[in-house]
Amino acid sequence: MASKSILNKKSLDFLESYLNNAAPTGYEWDGQKLWMDYLKPYVDEFITDTYGTAVAVINPEAKYKVVIEGHADEISWYVNYIADNGLIYVIRNGGSDHQIAPSKIVNVHTKNGIVKGVFGWPAIHTRNKAKEEAPKPDNIFIDIGAKDKEEVEKMGVHVGCVITYPDTFHILNDDKFVCRAIDNRAGGFMIAEVARLLHENKKKLPFGLYITNSVQEEIGLRGAQMIAERIKPDVAIVTDVTHDTTTPMIDMKKQGHAEIGKGPVVAYAPAVQQKLRDRITETAEKKEIPFQRAALSRATGTDTDAFAYSGSGVASALISLPLRYMHTTVEMVHREDVENVIKLIYETLLTIEDGETFSYFE
Numbered sequence: 001m002a003s004k005s006i007l008n009k010k011s012l013d014f015l016e017s018y019l020n021n022a023a024p025t026g027y028e029w030d031g032q033k034l035w036m037d038y039l040k041p042y043v044d045e046f047i048t049d050t051y052g053t054a055v056a057v058i059n060p061e062a063k064y065k066v067v068i069e070g071h072a073d074e075i076s077w078y079v080n081y082i083a084d085n086g087l088i089y090v091i092r093n094g095g096s097d098h099q100i101a102p103s104k105i106v107n108v109h110t111k112n113g114i115v116k117g118v119f120g121w122p123a124i125h126t127r128n129k130a131k132e133e134a135p136k137p138d139n140i141f142i143d144i145g146a147k148d149k150e151e152v153e154k155m156g157v158h159v160g161c162v163i164t165y166p167d168t169f170h171i172l173n174d175d176k177f178v179c180r181a182i183d184n185r186a187g188g189f190m191i192a193e194v195a196r197l198l199h200e201n202k203k204k205l206p207f208g209l210y211i212t213n214s215v216q217e218e219i220g221l222r223g224a225q226m227i228a229e230r231i232k233p234d235v236a237i238v239t240d241v242t243h244d245t246t247t248p249m250i251d252m253k254k255q256g257h258a259e260i261g262k263g264p265v266v267a268y269a270p271a272v273q274q275k276l277r278d279r280i281t282e283t284a285e286k287k288e289i290p291f292q293r294a295a296l297s298r299a300t301g302t303d304t305d306a307f308a309y310s311g312s313g314v315a316s317a318l319i320s321l322p323l324r325y326m327h328t329t330v331e332m333v334h335r336e337d338v339e340n341v342i343k344l345i346y347e348t349l350l351t352i353e354d355g356e357t358f359s360y361f362e
Contacts, residue, residue, distance in 0.1 A: 006197065006339050014038045015169070015189050019179040022107065022164040024076030025094050028052045028215045031072055031185065035213055039192050042199040043211065049230060052215045053223045056195060062208035064354050067236040068194060068345055069224065069303055070187020071217035074180065075327055077163040079108065079142075082153070086146035088117070092137065093162060094218030097327045101140045104329065106163050108144060110156035117144035117163075167329040175335040176260075182331040186321055186338065187239045188213045193342045194349070206354035207234075217303055224303035228310035235276065235315045235352065236307035237345055241333070242267075242294060242320035256294050260322045260334040263290030264341045267318035269300045271308040275358040276317045283348045289340050294320065315358040319344055 007015075014034075023031030032054040036046055043056040054072070075094035082088055088108075102121030107114045120143045121135070133139065142163065146152040169179040177186075191211050198205070210231050215223035217240075228236070242265050245255045258265050266281055284291045299305050300318050308316035321341050324332040 006193065006342060007335070011193060011196070014192075015177070018185055018189060019169045019181055022109070023072055023074055023181070023185070024162050024164050025073040025216050025218045027109070027162055028072045032213060035072070035188055035192060039195055039211065042195040047230070049226060051223060051226065053227045054213045055227065055231065056192075056211040058195065058198065058209040058211070059205060060208055062206070062354070064207040065210055065231060065233040065235075066205075066207050066349065066352060067210045067212050067231060067233040067307065068191045068349070069212040069214060069236060069238045069307065070189075070191050070240065071184045071215070071223065071303055072188050072213045073215055073218050073223075074164070074183070074185065075218050077106075079157060079159050079161040079163065082149050082157070082159065084149050086144070086148045086152050087120070088142040088144065088152065088157065090137075090140065090142065090163060095327050098137045098140055099135050100328050102135050104165055106142060107166050108142070108157055109162045109164065110158075112156040115144055115155050115157055117142045165329045172332070176332050177335060177338065178330055178332045180329040180331060182323060182333055183241045183326055184217065184239075186241065186323075186333060190239055190321070190338060190342050191345065194346045197342070197346050198349075203350065205349065207352065209349070214303055221303050221306040224306035225310065228307045228314065232311055233307070233314055235356075235358070236304070236317075237276075237280070237348065238302055238304040238307060238316060238318050239341055239345065240302040240304075240318065240320055241323040241326060241331075243326060244322045244324045247324055258292050258294060258322045260324060260332065260337060262292055262322070263337060264344050265292045265294045265320040265322055267294050267296055267300055267304070267320060269296035269304075269318070270298065271300050271305045272317050273308070273315040273358055275360065276315045279351060279358075280317055280319065280344065280348050283351055284344055287343070287347045289344050289347070291340070291344065292322070
């Protein structure tokens with residue numbers, strides 16, 4: 001299994017449609033519907049909650065519960081202020097990067113549908129080259145072609161409308177997947193592929209598997225906090241993205257060394273339960289799945305923290321997908337890394353026994 005490609009045409013078609021769909025924080029439901037439709041043939045039932053987290057369950061009758069998790073939301077903007085001249089000022093919904101905004105096309109989501117706009121910026125000829133002002137959250141603005149505030153409002157745009165980028169999926173040099181929102185709909189895709197493989201390979205797990213696509217990670221792990229309390233799992237394997245630190249202007253002495261194409265990144269952090277993490281790395285070595293390591297001070301900054309510290313504590317681990325250009329519209333990952341994250345989660349699940357505690361004291 002280590003050398004054979006596991007992504008088929010149906011998988012890649014789903015990945016493309018799933019990435020191209022807009023699912024900003026707080027508005028994830030359309031993406032969740034796509035995700036659940038894809039998973040229907042491979043699971044027994046679904047759980048959804050008030051805020052939109054979706055869980056596909058295999059063997060729901062089992063008492064022992066294992067979660068594999070990604071998060072469904074993408075960063076975006078909110079309309080914050082509409083000026084009298086019709087220009088729109090914004091605030092972040094998640095960690096949107098203000099420096100990439102100028103000249104980007106945007107979709108403003110209204111009750112009447114999408115209103116197109118652009119992040120405007122003064123022409124280079126008009127700027128003071130001696131002291132150029134950089135893009136900042138308080139000076140970037142959107143132009144939707146309206147002459148004044150009244151026309152903006154007639155177009156259905158109001159304070160609180162969410163704004164996304166329309167950039168779509170493409171492949172560079174045969175094996176680099178590029179799109180906005182790979183952080184972290186790649187996670188939702190990868191855990192869905194684990195479910196597909198279990199089904200197609202007729203693997204029967206001795207526990208309940210809860211394939212969890214959480215909402216609102218980008219604003220503080222909120223969806224994972226809620227669903228962890230509902231599922232009350234015994235084990236959680238979380239997948240998210242992490243930085244490829246080999247591109248310019250990144251200090252590897254501070255950020256560590258991770259690189260696309262070199263395999264999943266296994267996290268070392270207080271929230272990561274050591275015995276579960278060791279099971280993952282031992283599985284990778286046994287199955288000849290390449291992997292990298294990362295040390296994370298205090299919190300992981302991912303849904304791992306929410307699961308690990310929920311209830312009485314949940315044995316949790318983090319397997320990350322190395323990614324370039326996080327929180328931009330050209331996030332980039334390597335196809336082989338995507339496949340190897342899927343393989344590593346899949347193979348690790350096959351080693352977990354019913355009722356296993358991963359206790360340090362046994």
